[in-house]
Amino acid sequence: MRKRWTAQTEVTDTLLKFREKRKWQIALRRYVLDGNPCSFYAPYFGLDIATYRKWIEAQFTEGLTWDNFSSTWQFDHIVPLSYFDFTQDQDLLLCWNFTNIRVERIDDQKDKEHHIDVLAAKSYFETLYTNTGIALCKDMVERINQVEAAQLANSKPLEAFLLENKEHIQALSSFGIHEFTSLNEGVSVAEIKAEQELLKKFGGQ
Numbered sequence: 001m002r003k004r005w006t007a008q009t010e011v012t013d014t015l016l017k018f019r020e021k022r023k024w025q026i027a028l029r030r031y032v033l034d035g036n037p038c039s040f041y042a043p044y045f046g047l048d049i050a051t052y053r054k055w056i057e058a059q060f061t062e063g064l065t066w067d068n069f070s071s072t073w074q075f076d077h078i079v080p081l082s083y084f085d086f087t088q089d090q091d092l093l094l095c096w097n098f099t100n101i102r103v104e105r106i107d108d109q110k111d112k113e114h115h116i117d118v119l120a121a122k123s124y125f126e127t128l129y130t131n132t133g134i135a136l137c138k139d140m141v142e143r144i145n146q147v148e149a150a151q152l153a154n155s156k157p158l159e160a161f162l163l164e165n166k167e168h169i170q171a172l173s174s175f176g177i178h179e180f181t182s183l184n185e186g187v188s189v190a191e192i193k194a195e196q197e198l199l200k201k202f203g204g205q
Helices: 013-032 049-057 089-095 106-110 118-132 135-153 156-163 167-171 178-184 190-204
Strands: 075-079 101-106
Touching: 013 075, 049 101, 049 135, 089 135, 101 106, 106 118, 135 178, 135 190, 167 178, 178 190
Parallel strands: none
Antiparallel strands: 075 101
16 A cells, blocks of 8 residues: 655754744743643753742733733743754753743734843843842853854954945945936946036036
8 A cells, every 4th residue: 555645844954943942932831831840941941830930920011811821922032042052051041041031912023112122131131130140140141242242253244345335335425316316327426426516516606
């Protein structure tokens, strides 16, 4: 009897990362919502189930309850998942620690003002460390600093581009609709600037 053919999903690095992230997200929900001990994951979450639920409850605002999880609110990472390497144990400890988990109203996903950017997250963890002395908060600040340093290193090609094209960029800073239209039609910057000078000269008479 012939086996039924089934489509095979190509296993890419992106797919593996998605599956790993999903695995941790499910474990967190089972731990906090269902009270599943999740022995492997518990040390990364950083709190026992009962205390973790109190941490979440401390963030509830009007209208939020355990009963309307997923319809009204969800778990959110203060420092995004993309900042962490899931192959590194220390990164997992920081990423999934309770201090990096906040309550997010689902409606707020559509409102960018409610999203915490990384600069705000850094300030948040610095304040937590100063006021509480919790070492993981300091570790989180150091992790953010490492990512920022890596991003600065990646900006070198962009700096080179800006320096190489500095004169051209500065010349374009005074261009309006007419000038950009001419430029994109093949007129040179020198010709456009010459035209501008003529207009100034005769326009001032």
